[in-house]
Amino acid sequence: MKISMIGTGYVGLVTGTLFADRGNKVVCVDKKINIINQLNSGKIHIYEPGLEKLVQKNVANNNLSFTTNLQEAVQQSDLVFLAVGTPSNEDGSFNLDYLLRAASDVGEAMRPSSKFKVVVCKSTVPQGTSQPIIDIINKATHNPQLEWAYVSNPETLAEGTAISNFSKPDRIIIGTGADKVSDHAFELICELYHPFNIKSDRIMRGSPADAELAKLFSNTALAARIALINEFARISDLTPNADMDIIRRMICEDVRIGYNFMFPSPGYGGSCFPKDVQGVVAQAKIAGYIPLMMSQIHPSNEAHKNYIGERVAKLLQTKHPKIGVWGLTFKPNTDDMRDAASIPILTRLINSGAEVFVYDPQDHKAREIFGDRINYTADKYAAIDGADALILLTEWKEFDAPDFNQLKRKMRGSTLFDLRNRWLPAAANRQGFNYYGIGRSYPLK
Numbered sequence: 001m002k003i004s005m006i007g008t009g010y011v012g013l014v015t016g017t018l019f020a021d022r023g024n025k026v027v028c029v030d031k032k033i034n035i036i037n038q039l040n041s042g043k044i045h046i047y048e049p050g051l052e053k054l055v056q057k058n059v060a061n062n063n064l065s066f067t068t069n070l071q072e073a074v075q076q077s078d079l080v081f082l083a084v085g086t087p088s089n090e091d092g093s094f095n096l097d098y099l100l101r102a103a104s105d106v107g108e109a110m111r112p113s114s115k116f117k118v119v120v121c122k123s124t125v126p127q128g129t130s131q132p133i134i135d136i137i138n139k140a141t142h143n144p145q146l147e148w149a150y151v152s153n154p155e156t157l158a159e160g161t162a163i164s165n166f167s168k169p170d171r172i173i174i175g176t177g178a179d180k181v182s183d184h185a186f187e188l189i190c191e192l193y194h195p196f197n198i199k200s201d202r203i204m205r206g207s208p209a210d211a212e213l214a215k216l217f218s219n220t221a222l223a224a225r226i227a228l229i230n231e232f233a234r235i236s237d238l239t240p241n242a243d244m245d246i247i248r249r250m251i252c253e254d255v256r257i258g259y260n261f262m263f264p265s266p267g268y269g270g271s272c273f274p275k276d277v278q279g280v281v282a283q284a285k286i287a288g289y290i291p292l293m294m295s296q297i298h299p300s301n302e303a304h305k306n307y308i309g310e311r312v313a314k315l316l317q318t319k320h321p322k323i324g325v326w327g328l329t330f331k332p333n334t335d336d337m338r339d340a341a342s343i344p345i346l347t348r349l350i351n352s353g354a355e356v357f358v359y360d361p362q363d364h365k366a367r368e369i370f371g372d373r374i375n376y377t378a379d380k381y382a383a384i385d386g387a388d389a390l391i392l393l394t395e396w397k398e399f400d401a402p403d404f405n406q407l408k409r410k411m412r413g414s415t416l417f418d419l420r421n422r423w424l425p426a427a428a429n430r431q432g433f434n435y436y437g438i439g440r441s442y443p444l445k
């Protein structure tokens with residue numbers, strides 16, 4: 001099939017590349033010329049494990065190409081995917097400016113076409129967005145003869161594991177109308193996803209509103225689990241002889257609860273949870289309903305980040321501490337810094353006079369955020385040279401088993417903040433460190 005992917009970011013580049021890898025002809029479109037130039041030179045502009053090689057392979061076999069020319073890409077396509085960003089407005093509601101602009105551009109590009117087309121929305125949108133998109137496209141096509149259909153197909157991949165998530169999906173959510181044209185579009189979508197759906201049927205069909213709300217529910221549920229365990233970790237912090245890591249295992253062995261997204265952390269981040277949780281609540285309020293529990297998830301998360309920043313600052317005690325930091329990205333295996341917990345926590349420490357030395361294997365986007373307010377090092381042990389304390393902020397695998405001996409020799413202080421509860425407190429304590437995890441009763445409490 002011929003496909004155009006409008007928006008070549010974390011979602012568009014992965015999905016476009018994987019559709020190409022199964023034999024489709026895919027043109028990825030982005031309005032940013034620097035992104036397209038970089039992709040055309042064989043380098044990708046985001047970090048996603050395994051993706052660059054796959055992009056190069058599919059460019060070489062002519063299944064994948066990159067352009068800023070939306071008009072040309074859309075005119076040649078059977079299916080047009082919208083994969084542009086839907087960030088938050090100041091008040092937490094979804095900002096649909098990029099999406100509606102892209103929909104209008106797609107509609108205009110479809111105007112002279114006589115060929116049936118399907119426009120598929122991959123972006124995460126608030127409940128009820130399908131109609132405005134359909135209206136905008138109809139207005140822009142200005143061509144009542146043109147047959148086209150709208151499909152909602154929210155993306156469920158996660159950064160860092162995007163290739164395997166997309167290749168072996170646990171579900172493929174499809175929202176369509178109930179008319180004949182929509183049935184035809186659904187058939188085409190099933191054909192497109194068939195290579196990813198051979199072993200068992202993962203396709204679930206509902207209305208566009210079903211698809212939009214299902215996506216928002218997923219992210220809200222996962223964000224709620226993170227907020228919940230972090231609130232419990234704070235209760236544990238206030239309870240003598242409580243260790244959140246032991247409690248976590250005791251809870252998560254309950255099959256009704258399970259282990260996923262139940263890990264104490266410095267707070268959630270990334271481009272999805274913060275905006276989706278706030279966005280679904282904002283949209284519900286517009287419809288006249290205030291969802292009380294959901295309204296508290298994001299404030300709870302932000303309060304937790306502040307709590308962690310305050311707690312670290314308080315426990316440090318030194319006036320102008322030198323701090324080594326491992327990890328900046330919002331989670332491992334990505335370069336994404338959007339809403340990363342490292343931003344408020346390190347800002348808090350820098351503002352109170354700390355000198356910060358960091359190591360993150362993918363720090364290029366962090367550099368745009370922190371600039372020269374922090375010092376970047378090329379390896380994890382360089383970051384802790386002469387440091388009073390070490391903070392583990394992102395759990396990249398290479399930080400899982402530190403050489404505590406070497407840390408002891410290189411650091412001048414002996415404080416470890418394990419903000420991902422990855423390390424064995426006893427092993428750290430044996431080397432004379434003061435270990436502080438989240439919700440764990442160890443010496444620094």
Ligand code: NAD
Nearest residue numbers: 007008009010011030031084085086098102123124155159
């Ligand atoms: P992104 O910011 O990484 O990429 C979006 C790209 O779209 C940018 O490169 C931007 O330049 C481009 N763009 C914007 N307007 C355009 C236009 N009119 N024409 C052409 N290009 C345009 O965003 P993302 O992280 O890929 O997310 C895209 C959507 O998918 C969002 O709605 C997001 O919520 C959703 N989503 C993201 C993830 C994730 O892990 N990042 C997962 C599932 C769903």
